[in-house]
């Protein structure tokens with residue numbers, strides 16, 4: 259299921275950039291492998307673009323104001339305090355909402371090594387060295403979250419915290435319980451709002467101390 263070990267933060271493997279990504283070389287001088295072409299279309303498994311519509315209202319769930327990017331990272335750090343091995347955290351929100359910023363906070367809270375950056379050119383990165391390993395997944399290109407298990411990561415998902423950006427529509431059929439974080443952003447300004455929605459398990463109790 260899991261391949262040979264890599265160093266902290268090592269990507270699972272290079273893949274083609276998303277259409278929304280800058281062209282390889284324009285933002286990162288590192289050489290990129292040739293573009294193997296677009297993924298085969300799989301409309302049934304693609305989540306809808308969350309950027310095209312506001313998140314559904316989630317009455318009864320805590321919504322936190324995040325005036326700055328630092329506040330978003332601080333929320334991630336606090337969130338890390340309640341995370342356990344095998345947890346799945348799904349981050350939904352439009353482009354630039356702050357999903358990676360929140361993941362950076364989670365990584366800092368867990369104490370993992372390796373810089374947490376957007377998994378733009380890979381499906382997933384694993385970061386070790388902390389209280390728990392962090393598996394950071396960009397589900398934008400995944401047909402199924404089960405594909406993460408086939409990646410050449412250096413950690414077991416069951417032993418790690420897995421944070422998935424763009425995971426809506428994927429996790430529901432994989433995990434019995436997960437934490438969803440919906441991040442909203444205004445058209446302008448820095449402020450974001452994050453709504454924490456626990457699905458299954460003991461998430462309501464675990465979230466109680468965070469709101």
Ligand SMILES: Nc1ncnc2c1ncn2[C@@H]1O[C@H](COP(=O)(O)OP(=O)(O)OP(=O)(O)O)[C@@H](O)[C@H]1O
Nearest residue numbers: 324325326327330353354355356357358359448450
């Ligand atoms: N309150 C805030 N919370 C999070 N990020 C903020 C906030 N205010 C400004 N920002 C900025 O918005 C950007 C968010 O980028 P980030 O990569 O985290 O978004 P993302 O949701 O992961 O994007 P993508 O959809 O491309 O994966 C960063 O440049 C960050 O500094």
Ligand SMILES: [Mg+2]
Nearest residue numbers: 357358376423
């Ligand atoms: Mg991101």
